Amino acid sequence: MKDLRSPRGIIALVLLAVIAAGLSLTITEIPFGSPDTKVGSYYVENGREETGAANIVTSVVTGYRALDTLGEVTVLFIAAMGLSAVLAIEKKKRKREVEESSLVLSTGCRALFPFILLLGAYLFIHGHLTPGGGFQGGAVIGSAFLLVYLGYPERRISTTGTDVTESLGGLAFVILGLIGFAVGSSYFLSNFLPKGELYSLFSAGILPLIYIAIGLKVGAEFGGIIDRMMEETR
Amino acid sequence: MNFLSGYIYYIGAFGLVLIGLFIILLKSNLVKVIIGINILDTGVNLFLISVGYLDRGTAPIFAPGVQIEASSMVDPVPQALVLTAIVIGASVLALALSLTIKLYGHYGTLNLEDIRGQRW
Numbered sequence: 001m002k003d004l005r006s007p008r009g010i011i012a013l014v015l016l017a018v019i020a021a022g023l024s025l026t027i028t029e030i031p032f033g034s035p036d037t038k039v040g041s042y043y044v045e046n047g048r049e050e051t052g053a054a055n056i057v058t059s060v061v062t063g064y065r066a067l068d069t070l071g072e073v074t075v076l077f078i079a080a081m082g083l084s085a086v087l088a089i090e091k092k093k094r095k096r097e098v099e100e101s102s103l104v105l106s107t108g109c110r111a112l113f114p115f116i117l118l119l120g121a122y123l124f125i126h127g128h129l130t131p132g133g134g135f136q137g138g139a140v141i142g143s144a145f146l147l148v149y150l151g152y153p154e155r156r157i158s159t160t161g162t163d164v165t166e167s168l169g170g171l172a173f174v175i176l177g178l179i180g181f182a183v184g185s186s187y188f189l190s191n192f193l194p195k196g197e198l199y200s201l202f203s204a205g206i207l208p209l210i211y212i213a214i215g216l217k218v219g220a221e222f223g224g225i226i227d228r229m230m231e232e233t234r
Numbered sequence: 235m236n237f238l239s240g241y242i243y244y245i246g247a248f249g250l251v252l253i254g255l256f257i258i259l260l261k262s263n264l265v266k267v268i269i270g271i272n273i274l275d276t277g278v279n280l281f282l283i284s285v286g287y288l289d290r291g292t293a294p295i296f297a298p299g300v301q302i303e304a305s306s307m308v309d310p311v312p313q314a315l316v317l318t319a320i321v322i323g324a325s326v327l328a329l330a331l332s333l334t335i336k337l338y339g340h341y342g343t344l345n346l347e348d349i350r351g352q353r354w
Binding site for chain 1: 241243244245248251252255256259260284285286287288289293294295296297298304305307308309310311313314317318320321322324325326328329331332333335336
């Protein structure tokens with residue numbers, strides 16, 4: 001911690017005061033509790049008919065704004081790739097002494113692992129019907145891998161497997177978009193499958209398929225990140 | 235108090251942003267700087283969500299057998315933005331921490347003043 005009376009501390013405090021003044025002038029101009037956005041109310045009113053998804057957030061993420069989601073998935077991929085590039089510079093096979101986990105901990109982790117995976121899969125398969133979706137389900141699957149690493153310090157998952165799953169998820173997203181380009185109404189990521197019946201599992205065309213691809217991709221990415229960081233610190 | 239009840243989320247969000255900026259500017263431990271970046275991230279996410287809030291609004295999800303007017307649902311666009319921003323924030327955090335591990339291996343310290351040779 002720098003002393004607040006040092007030159008750097010004074011500059012930082014002045015900068016913070018200017019930012020705080022600017023922000024406090026701004027927030028009084030933004031109405032709270034009455035969002036005045038045309039596009040949001042359009043999505044809420046027409047999202048069900050146009051995409052067939054009951055969850056309007058899903059219809060925005062994987063329907064109306066699917067191209068942006070593809071960009072964000074790419075950012076995620078680049079971050080995970082950068083992490084593996086940084087941590088894989090030198091592979092030293094050091095064996096650190098790990099303490100055996102107790103019977104209660106290891107049994108509990110083994111018992112919980114499939115259920116957490118199941119919850120993650122449920123979240124991204126039902127992303128167009130209930131709260132949840134690919135990103136949340138993927139994060140839950142990543143937490144299941146983290147639980148295994150905390151419960152069994154000596155256990156490893158295959159980084160080849162996570163890398164292949166991650167690439168297949170991203171590839172499925174792009175291929176679905178290209179099929180929409182060729183078959184549907186000739187724009188990228190157009191919804192070419194039938195909408196189906198509202199509130200049923202097989203509805204909303206390609207939206208659940210995109211969310212399943214995202215869920216697998218995010219889950220595999222988090223699994224790979226956790227594995228590489230665990231390997232580095234062991 | 236009426237002003238506070240309407241704007242408490244904005245004040246909290248910008249408070250988090252300012253706390254994060256304070257940590258980034260003044261702390262010299264690299265791990266603390268990364269924690270500051272994460273707090274700033276949280277503040278921005280909270281601000282985006284509160285902009286889309288509608289008074290007594292519900293989640294923008296329709297369900298069979300439940301009558302909800304479309305006009306009483308909160309704005310779904312900021313929610314969709316924040317949904318992806320949280321996951322990206324987590325992976326950027328992991329990337330920053332992996333760089334920190336390498337920096338520590340190279341310099342043997344996490345103090346930014348020692349790493350940059352800073353004098354003031």
